[in-house]
Amino acid sequence: MDIEPDIKDWTWVLERRxxxxxxxxxxxxxxxxxxxxxEVADKFAELLxxxxxxxxxxxxxxxxxxxxxxxxxxxxxxxxxxxxLMLTLDDPPFPNWDQDAAAVEGRYGEQDPVxxxxxxxxxxxxxxxxxxxxxxxxxxxxxxxxxxxxxxxETLARYFIHDPVHHWWDVGGV
Numbered sequence: 001m002d003i004e005p006d007i008k009d010w011t012w013v014l015e016r017r018x019x020x021x022x023x024x025x026x027x028x029x030x031x032x033x034x035x036x037x038x039e040v041a042d043k044f045a046e047l048l049x050x051x052x053x054x055x056x057x058x059x060x061x062x063x064x065x066x067x068x069x070x071x072x073x074x075x076x077x078x079x080x081x082x083x084x085l086m087l088t089l090d091d092p093p094f095p096n097w098d099q100d101a102a103a104v105e106g107r108y109g110e111q112d113p114v115x116x117x118x119x120x121x122x123x124x125x126x127x128x129x130x131x132x133x134x135x136x137x138x139x140x141x142x143x144x145x146x147x148x149x150x151x152x153x154e155t156l157a158r159y160f161i162h163d164p165v166h167h168w169w170d171v172g173g174v
Contacts, residue, residue: 013025013158013159013162014026014155014158014159018162018166020166020169021162021165021166021168021169021170022169023162023165023166023169025158025159025161025162026158028158028161030139030154030157030158033128033131033157033158033160033161034127034128034129034131034132035128036161036165037076037124037127037128037131037161037164038124038125038128040072040124040164040165040168041072041076041120041121041123041124041125041164042121042124043168043173044065044068044069044072044117044120044164044167044168044171045117045118045120045121046117047065047069047171047173048065048066048069048113048114048116048117048120049113049114049117054066054069054113055067055109055110055113057109063103063108063170064109065171066108066109066111066113066116067103067108067109068167068170068171069113069116069117069120070103070106070108070111070116071099071102071103071108071167072120072163072164072167073116073119073120073123074099074102074106075099075160075163075164076120076123076124076126076127076164077123077126077127078097079127079156079160080123080126080127080130081095082094082143082151082156083127083130083131083153083156084130085143086141086142086143086151086153086156087130087134087138087141087153090141091142091143091144092143092144093143093144093145093146094143094144094145094146096145096146124164131157134153134157138153139152139153139154140152140153140154141153143156
């Protein structure tokens, strides 16, 4: 895919509570994103190392906890790259990322859960550290997807953190 999918009205994530997981990105203190990210990453890592059948899909068309964990890991790395671009360049375009292709090409369901657990923790620690370093006017720096979606560092943080929180809910977390 040449450009990221144009997810219509994605801004709802920034404006109101998610009707599924209940997370409200508009209500959080953006300075708490690093701690929340590490907390959710630790929960995923613990789940993936329980020895349970984390690679089993609960229903056709629904990802297994392992597949969700791989997605959270990869999404975290992508957003870390995007945040770095936003903090070092003026209004950078983001490289495209097709999350569905990443899942297929990465063979998410075949990965080693213990390795994925470590990679989630590592990716989360890196992005958490980068978000924790943001201060003052840096929260207003901008970046763009190729489909025209525009983010500030603050909206990127709010938009991003919904993803791991929501996927923790997807796997039955609370």
